[in-house]
Amino acid sequence: MAKFPVINLEKLNGERAATMDLIKDACENWGFFEVLNHGIPYDFMDRVESLTKEHYKKCMEQRFKELVASKALEGLQAEVTDMDWESTLFAPSP
Structure with a gap:
């Protein structure tokens, strides 16, 4: 069973393209995702x-x-x- 996407926003610094690809995939294929290290x-x-x-x-x-x-x-x-x-x-x- 596939696990829903978890996105670590700390990785935007240094791994921006890969992180943005994860967000795009999560939006297109899941419709939601969990966000870690968002700073809010x-x-x-x-x-x-x-x-x-x-x-x-x-x-x-x-x-x-x-x-x-x-x-x-x-x-x-x-x-x-x-x-x-x-x-x-x-x-x-x-």
Whole structure:
């Protein structure tokens, strides 16, 4: 079984062409990849995730309720209290 691509951005310095080829291949053949050594602080990524979830809670929840109210989704009467409109996978490297 093939493993999904893992790209080490530190290698952009010195092995730029090979690293860019890995990114191109990952985008074309996988549609995603894991990035190592990107230099983005984890507290910043946590804040972005928090703001994203807050945005979707405000915007998408209201749209969903409007669809239910307009009977576009007949039969769905339950109150929606726990939505995760964003789906991500975070697997820190060892």
